[in-house]
Amino acid sequence: MKLVLKADRLIDGTGAEPISNAALVAEDGRITQITTQDQLQLAPGEKVDEISVSGSIMPGYIEMHSHMHCSSELDAYRQITTESNEIFTMRSVKAMRAALSSGVTTMRDLGARNEVAFPIKQAIEDGIIAGPRLIVTGTPITTTGGHCNMFGTEANTEEEVVAAVRQQFKLGAGYIKVMSTGGAFTPGTNVRAAQYPVSTLKAAVKDAERLNLRVAAHCHAAAGVRNCVEAGVHNLIHSSWLHDDPTKLYDYDTGVADEMAAKGIFVDPTLALIHLNELRGRAREGGAGMQDPVRRFEILRDMWDRGVKFVTGMDSGMVNAHFDDFAYIPQVMVERMGITPMEAIVCSTKTSAECLGLEAEIGTLEVGKSADIVMVEGNPAADIKAMHNVDSIIRQGEVVKRQGELLF
Ligand SMILES: [Zn+2]
Incomplete structure (x- = not known):
């Protein structure tokens, strides 16, 4: 009918x-x-x-950045380092339901254990559980002890990173995730320093492209942003521009932003993440690279004005970021970055579909x-x-x- x-x-x-x-x-x-x-x-x-x-x-909304088996709770880190794959799987089932119920009809998971991510994707496709159309990376590729190593594939050399890309391809990944700098979720990793040189990132991009896959890279440090842009990474995550000097905050480089725009690199600034408390009427906000949110939004706005394409990722599963929080992303884009509602809608739909290479089907x-x-x-x-x-x-x-x- x-x-x-x-x-x-x-x-x-x-x-x-x-x-x-x-x-x-x-x-x-x-x-x-x-x-x-x-x-x-x-x-x-x-x-x-x-x-x-x-x-x-x-x-339907396109959520570009989830971690399906992370809990969104305050002790998300303890849970990710102590719970079993069975519990992770149950958390993921709950997460998929929540996402779909909020209007997310397509979701990209940017890092979850292979033993969880691929069966969850299969279970949705087979109609066993409810969830959005799901694109998964499986484990993120990171250095030994690097950001998200607790659910990542540790790979250090060019050869190891290429092998890790191939392994994820073999398992059925629809995108490749690389951790190009440290991250706040993983204690002790350095958010202000690159984890991989350009040559290694380039090798990952080249091999992913051979396999008809694209690469998304986590980057807080400005050094990581530069490396990823030079390497031709398809989608930058966070793009926080943190200075390598800890006494300084940002090291924004307009030349690199112009290069991003020229190369058609998509940016997922995860800009709602650290405002969720505030948006829910609580006091605290903050997080990696957000000690000066006003300047952070000025930088994002400048990138936007230079023609950088933004996609809508929440980083759901991280502390406070629930799987049904999608609508906060376009809201923050409008309220804090100052783009129009229609522009934020296009980011949430068409632009995100293009970043996934699915523009002929959705968006x-x-x-x-x-x-x-x-x-x-x-x-x-x-x-x-x-x-x-x-x-x-x-x-x-x-x-x-x-x-x-x-x-x-
Ligand atoms: Zn993430």
């Missing part, structure tokens, strides 16, 4: 003007018609499954594409916070939330 969605407007994810009094038809998991309600073409007397919302139809509402759709109350193009108010969710043509009621 055809699925017919009706709303006050349809925001297609391209940045175009919304369609008023919109109707969308989907059949067999694909979008077959996008039009206005008075132009809607159905056979006379045809029985359809109809959902109407006073609000907006838009593409915008177009005839022929997968029916990955959310219906929200209100108008997010006017008030970005409307993205929190998800009324209905369609995942690959299947209604998984209908007018406020979860169906899984």
